[in-house]
Amino acid sequence: MSETMNPTSEMAPARGALDQDWRKVVNWGLILALALIFVSLTDMPEKLDKRIIVEPLLSMGYLSLVWIPIALGNIVTREVVLEGMTQHKKGARELVAGLVVGAIGGLGLALLIWLLDTRDLSDPLVNWNDALLEVLTFGEGVGYGVLFWILVSAGLGAIGGAIHLLPKLATRLLLAISLTIVLAAALESALDDISEGFRLEWLFEALFEKKGGLSVQGAIILAVFATAWVLFLGGQASKGKAIVQAKREETPVAVNAIGLTLIAAGAILLPMFLGRLTNDLLTNVGLFLLLALGLNIVVGLAGILDLGYVAFFAVGGYTAAIMTSPSSPGLSPALPWWVAIFIVVFMAIVAGLFIGAPVIRMRGDYLAIVTLGFGEIIRLTVRSDWASGFTGGAQGILSIPGADIFGVVTVKGTDPQQVLYLVMAFVAIAIYVSWRLENSRIGRAWMAVREDESVAEAMGINTVNSKLQAFVVGAILASFSGAIFAAKVGSVFESSFKILVSIVILVIVIVGGMGRIAGVAAGALVLVGILGGPNQPGLLAEFSEFKLLIYGALLIWMMLKRPEGLIPNVRRSRELHQEEFLQDAWLKGQADDDDDGEATNGKVAPA
Amino acid sequence: MSERLLDIQKLSVTFGGLNALSDLDFHVDKGEIVSVIGPNGAGKTTFFNMISGMVTPTSGDILFKGESLLGLDPNQVTARGIARTFQNVRLFANMTILENVMVSQHCRTKQGIIGALFQTGGFKREEQEIREHGEKVLGFFGSRLVGYRLHQPASVLSYANRRRLEIARAMATMPEIILLDEPVAGMNPKESEELTGLIGKLRSEWGFTIVMIEHDMGVVRDVSDRVVVLDHGETIAQGSYDEVSTNPQVIEAYLGRPAEEAS
Numbered sequence: 001m002s003e004t005m006n007p008t009s010e011m012a013p014a015r016g017a018l019d020q021d022w023r024k025v026v027n028w029g030l031i032l033a034l035a036l037i038f039v040s041l042t043d044m045p046e047k048l049d050k051r052i053i054v055e056p057l058l059s060m061g062y063l064s065l066v067w068i069p070i071a072l073g074n075i076v077t078r079e080v081v082l083e084g085m086t087q088h089k090k091g092a093r094e095l096v097a098g099l100v101v102g103a104i105g106g107l108g109l110a111l112l113i114w115l116l117d118t119r120d121l122s123d124p125l126v127n128w129n130d131a132l133l134e135v136l137t138f139g140e141g142v143g144y145g146v147l148f149w150i151l152v153s154a155g156l157g158a159i160g161g162a163i164h165l166l167p168k169l170a171t172r173l174l175l176a177i178s179l180t181i182v183l184a185a186a187l188e189s190a191l192d193d194i195s196e197g198f199r200l201e202w203l204f205e206a207l208f209e210k211k212g213g214l215s216v217q218g219a220i221i222l223a224v225f226a227t228a229w230v231l232f233l234g235g236q237a238s239k240g241k242a243i244v245q246a247k248r249e250e251t252p253v254a255v256n257a258i259g260l261t262l263i264a265a266g267a268i269l270l271p272m273f274l275g276r277l278t279n280d281l282l283t284n285v286g287l288f289l290l291l292a293l294g295l296n297i298v299v300g301l302a303g304i305l306d307l308g309y310v311a312f313f314a315v316g317g318y319t320a321a322i323m324t325s326p327s328s329p330g331l332s333p334a335l336p337w338w339v340a341i342f343i344v345v346f347m348a349i350v351a352g353l354f355i356g357a358p359v360i361r362m363r364g365d366y367l368a369i370v371t372l373g374f375g376e377i378i379r380l381t382v383r384s385d386w387a388s389g390f391t392g393g394a395q396g397i398l399s400i401p402g403a404d405i406f407g408v409v410t411v412k413g414t415d416p417q418q419v420l421y422l423v424m425a426f427v428a429i430a431i432y433v434s435w436r437l438e439n440s441r442i443g444r445a446w447m448a449v450r451e452d453e454s455v456a457e458a459m460g461i462n463t464v465n466s467k468l469q470a471f472v473v474g475a476i477l478a479s480f481s482g483a484i485f486a487a488k489v490g491s492v493f494e495s496s497f498k499i500l501v502s503i504v505i506l507v508i509v510i511v512g513g514m515g516r517i518a519g520v521a522a523g524a525l526v527l528v529g530i531l532g533g534p535n536q537p538g539l540l541a542e543f544s545e546f547k548l549l550i551y552g553a554l555l556i557w558m559m560l561k562r563p564e565g566l567i568p569n570v571r572r573s574r575e576l577h578q579e580e581f582l583q584d585a586w587l588k589g590q591a592d593d594d595d596d597g598e599a600t601n602g603k604v605a606p607a
Numbered sequence: 608m609s610e611r612l613l614d615i616q617k618l619s620v621t622f623g624g625l626n627a628l629s630d631l632d633f634h635v636d637k638g639e640i641v642s643v644i645g646p647n648g649a650g651k652t653t654f655f656n657m658i659s660g661m662v663t664p665t666s667g668d669i670l671f672k673g674e675s676l677l678g679l680d681p682n683q684v685t686a687r688g689i690a691r692t693f694q695n696v697r698l699f700a701n702m703t704i705l706e707n708v709m710v711s712q713h714c715r716t717k718q719g720i721i722g723a724l725f726q727t728g729g730f731k732r733e734e735q736e737i738r739e740h741g742e743k744v745l746g747f748f749g750s751r752l753v754g755y756r757l758h759q760p761a762s763v764l765s766y767a768n769r770r771r772l773e774i775a776r777a778m779a780t781m782p783e784i785i786l787l788d789e790p791v792a793g794m795n796p797k798e799s800e801e802l803t804g805l806i807g808k809l810r811s812e813w814g815f816t817i818v819m820i821e822h823d824m825g826v827v828r829d830v831s832d833r834v835v836v837l838d839h840g841e842t843i844a845q846g847s848y849d850e851v852s853t854n855p856q857v858i859e860a861y862l863g864r865p866a867e868e869a870s
Contacts, residue, residue: 433724436726437720439723440722440723441733441734442720442723444709444713445710445713447701447702447706448702448713451699451700451701451702452697454661454681455697457661457681457682458661458682458685458693459682459685459690459710459711459776460682460686460715462680462714469719469720571760572701574760581763582763585763
């Protein structure tokens with residue numbers, strides 16, 4: 001989508017440094033103060049202090065504080081420039097605004113430090129303790145801490161404001177460098193693991209300190225790399241991409257075939273080079289990706305907001321467990337896993353129909369609430385005395401022998417590499433299913449139902465059947481994930497199937513980009529890979545305590561700034577940005593405003 | 608007399624004590640163009656909703672080719688061969704123009720999940736047919752809805768073209784009767800004149816029978832074989848345009864009663 005901004009050649013002169021919208025500046029300053037105090041009291045600075053980004057300069061703990069003044073110092077002087085508005089040159093005014101916002105925020109934190117020192121509010125505020133005070137004052141006493149934060153916060157706010165003064169390229173460089181460094185530090189353990197597989201330990205050692213965190217020298221290397229990327233390599237990469245794109249227009253089949261072969265080769269070869277930790281991590285990502293792909297069909301294509309999707313994950317997990325484990329109570333056929341998977345599919349269909357049939361006739365909010373209920377009903381049933389004869393109740397089912405594939409291999413959780421292969425095979429199936437169904441008669445019917453259910457019905461679509469089919473396809477994909485999960489972990493407990501799982505899957509789909517496979521994959525990588533799943537640690541293991549806070553913040557931010565998701569579906573972003581799309585069509589000469597004549601076929605440019 | 612396609616007998620519906628339609632008798636023969644007119648609130652759209660299965664009548668019967676449509680879901684009514692358009696254009700705005708006409712062939716096609724997953728010969732053949740029929744239907748409106756437009760979302764279309772696409776979508780369901788709910792509402796005189804011609808062609812070239820609600824008397828006069836006038840849920844007149852337009856009861860319904868008679 002194109003920006004609606006028009007570059008103005010002439011700019012009004014910069015405004016005076018004190019010619020401020022003081023009310024706005026003070027408001028943002030107070031917001032900053034509140035944000036800093038809030039983050040401090042969540043205990044992030046203290047808990048994450050051990051996680052070093054650049055030794056000895058910066059830890060994740062301090063990062064959780066210092067980014068806020070920069071961001072808000074920048075926001076306070078941001079202007080939306082519309083056509084016809086006077087645009088002033090940037091100057092001292094921006095610096096002063098950022099500085100004042102930062103200083104007010106610093107005062108807030110100083111107030112917190114003083115209160116921490118003199119009052120004891122540890123009763124309602126559990127993190128109100130000396131350790132927090134120690135972190136905030138660097139162990140140098142209250143006076144030092146107060147002064148430090150006021151000055152540093154003001155300085156950071158001014159930097160945030162100063163970003164407006166820099167040329168575009170410099171801003172991009174700064175952003176690239178800071179992102180590279182933070183990302184590298186976040187991925188430290190994965191990089192450690194990968195570097196061993198590729199015999200690149202020397203590179204890892206050059207970048208990172210032994211006790212964790214980037215070394216100063218490593219940070220500089222990364223900064224140089226980021227600079228090179230922005231200035232040179234990035235341009236080359238996008239040129240190469242454009243060439244591939246052009247080739248793809250010419251000979252789509254050949255290029256797609258090469259692309260698919262490369263992806264397949266990568267998927268087969270990569271796990272061999274990865275260590276235990278990364279393989280395990282990617283397995284978790286894959287399990288959630290499988291779930292998210294299934295939910296994507298239900299929510300993204302058919303528009304059925306299912307908040308109890310974990311129910312099908314549980315059905316898959318428990319069916320596989322009962323069928324394969326020799327020690328499952330009640331029924332214990334101890335079938336091989338590949339035989340059990342057929343029963344899993346059957347049970348998923350039964351569960352999909354059983355839950356779907358009563359629910360599917362409802363619409364919108366009512367449907368969401370009822371599915372939420374069913375998600376819990378399945379879990380509570382599994383735990384109940386009535387079913388515990390089969391499911392083991394709260395004791396769960398143990399000693400699941402792993403996934404026996406046609407008697408050739410047994411994939412066990414002790415070998416994460418094999419589990420990863422198994423997960424990838426099923427993810428490939430899910431991607432194929434999503435892709436084929438979306439471009440078919442039934443996929444079009446789902447979209448029509450999502451757009452307008454009554455009209456879809458009037459156009460001859462049996463909406464109940466269509467929605468039920470989407471529900472069942474989603475249920476089958478989720479049950480695959482559950483069956484692999486049971487084989488990987490070796491046991492199932494009802495506590496693995498709490499409502500949080502449903503919510504995380506939905507957040508993956510929304511944050512990634514509803515209705516688009518690549519988007520869902522990006523969502524699974526970011527949320528489960530980096531932050532961690534509901535019960536699975538991610539790369540930032542220290543963050544697990546703050547996972548829900550970050551999920552929530554991320555979701556709110558995405559809804560405000562990029563509701564179509566990280567990698568959006570074309571249709572959805574069109575829906576959310578209809579005006580921009582119409583403008584684009586107008587620019588291409590394809591606007592439909594010629595009611596009298598015939599369509600211009602895009603040849604005639606608009607006057 | 609030609610074949611009786613739609614036969615509506617003593618149809619009534621009440622919404623909480625209000626008689627939206629009472630004892631309506633109505634019939635459409637094959638190949639007819641029938642207009643339903645009447646002042647606002649006369650029950651015209653309710654009448655369409657009842658035929659297409661979106662509203663259940665309180666009493667009476669709707670026979671299509673001699674079989675009752677009562678109790679059928681809207682999608683079953685469409686499958687029997689009755690398609691409709693909506694007064695307040697309701698396209699699938701985020702689907703492309705081609706997809707809009709492809710999706711409405713749903714009830715004429717049958718490939719399901721298995722066909723799509725294994726890309727069977729039958730599936731590919733059917734997709735091809737759906738696409739071709741869709742393009743043929745869109746071609747009915749000249750070059751307006753084809754070409755690069757095929758793959759644009761319906762939301763970019765101008766108002767008049769949206770109305771045309773609504774008709775195309777109804778045509779794509781391969782019906783015998785099309786119910787047009789105010790097809791020229793909001794169009795300028797030139798556009799409505801053109802569409803009037805197309806409505807005639809819907810019958811002469813495509814063989815559809817047409818029931819149309821319309822306020823534009825010019826259009827009604829030009830295309831209708833027969834006109835039915837509703838007021839307060841009752842039929843007050845039917846016949847040719849000339850008969851109806853001179854009927855005192857009709858004039859009264861539209862213009863009100865002269866003052867001396869009312870007193």
